Amino acid sequence: MRIDIEELQLYTKMPHRNFEDFIANxxxxxxxxxxxxxxxxxxxxxxxxxxxxxxAYSHNTGLYEVWYDYIKRRTDRGSSIYDLGAGIxxxxxxxxxxxxxxxxxxxxxxxxxxxxxWRLDRRGGEISAPLKHYDYVVSIDTIQRLQPEFIKPxxxxxxxxxxxxxxxxxxxxxHPMFNAVPFNLENFIANNxxxxxxxxxxxxxxxNE
Numbered sequence: 001m002r003i004d005i006e007e008l009q010l011y012t013k014m015p016h017r018n019f020e021d022f023i024a025n026x027x028x029x030x031x032x033x034x035x036x037x038x039x040x041x042x043x044x045x046x047x048x049x050x051x052x053x054x055x056a057y058s059h060n061t062g063l064y065e066v067w068y069d070y071i072k073r074r075t076d077r078g079s080s081i082y083d084l085g086a087g088i089x090x091x092x093x094x095x096x097x098x099x100x101x102x103x104x105x106x107x108x109x110x111x112x113x114x115x116x117x118w119r120l121d122r123r124g125g126e127i128s129a130p131l132k133h134y135d136y137v138v139s140i141d142t143i144q145r146l147q148p149e150f151i152k153p154x155x156x157x158x159x160x161x162x163x164x165x166x167x168x169x170x171x172x173x174x175h176p177m178f179n180a181v182p183f184n185l186e187n188f189i190a191n192n193x194x195x196x197x198x199x200x201x202x203x204x205x206x207x208n209e
Contacts (some may be wrong), residue, residue, distance in 0.1 A: 001062055004090055008056050011115055026053035029139070046108040052115060055087045064140075067202050068094050071138060071166045079135035082106070082130075084158065085142025089116035093123065095138075097171040102128035137162035140202075143169045145177040152183060159192045163208040168201060175179075 009019045022029075030050040032172050037048075048054075068091060075081065075098050087104040091110070094102065103120075107129055118124060134147045137158050146154055158165055169181060189196050189205055196205045 001065055001090060003093070004056050004088055006158070007061060007119060008052065008115065011089050011118055022050075022053045023197065024048055026057040030054040031174075031176055035151040037093055045111050049111060051109050052088060053112045054199070055112070055127065058141075059087070059090060063200060064090070064200065066200060067140065067166075069198055070202065070204075071095070071136075072098065074164075075096040075136055075165075079153075080104070080133075081136045082134040082162065083178060084137065085114070085145075086116055087140070088112050089119050091138050092116055092125070092141065093119055093128075093175075096120070096125045097124055102131055102134075104130055104134070127146055131179050132161070134162045137165040137167075139165070140168045141170045144165065144171070144179055144181070145175070146179060148179050148182045151179070151181055152188070155190065156190065159189075159205065161205070165203070165205040165207065 001087065003024065009016070012019065014022070018052040030048050030053075030061050033050055071091065072094050075095060077098050078101050080102040081095055081097070082104045084106045086092060086107040089105070092103060092105060103125065105113070105116055107116065139158060143151060143155065155167075158167070169185070170178075171180075172178065173180075189203060193205045193207050194209065196203060198204070
């Protein structure tokens with residue numbers, strides 16, 4: 001998304017040409033980093049220095065903008081929001097316009113997390129401490145990177161701590177941390193929700209009215 005890339009360039013203080021190279025090579029550089037570090041240290045796998053550029057590049061598509069607009073229009077003002085896998089904080093920046101009572105992020109990549117804090121500080125927003133329950137949960141492009149045995153427990157937790165969830169699970173197998181959901185996702189959501197809908201592969205799950 002244009003504003004993400006503009007702010008990332010401002011945040012990194014990179015010259016235009018150097019920044020374009022990082023963006024253009026982001027996905028492959030990120031994969032190469034994961035391959036070099038291997039699986040011995042999970043912290044390094046989650047904290048690739050190229051990850052922040054990879055997200056900016058991969059999310060610079062119209063579909064992500066459509067998803068975020070869809071979520072914003074269905075989020076009440078003054079509500080509490082939890083974002084699992086916040087990435088570079090695109091959802092946080094957009095949802096600030098809804099004046100949330102609490103905005104909680106969960107992001108393992110430290111460069112991304114610092115960027116989120118920087119972005120929100122520029123807009124007069126702030127990250128809240130975790131709550132026991134939220135009005136909304138958002139998780140875009142994250143669940144498929146969990147180990148298969150953790151996918152169901154994490155999804156069950158998300159559906160148990162919010163009144164409504166917006167979840168997108170990427171099915172692109174090229175990412176080195178990709179894991180397919182090892183069960184029937186639609187049946188699982190149906191059994192743990194009041195109702196649900198699917199908008200361009202974004203699950204819109206209502207748990208409580």
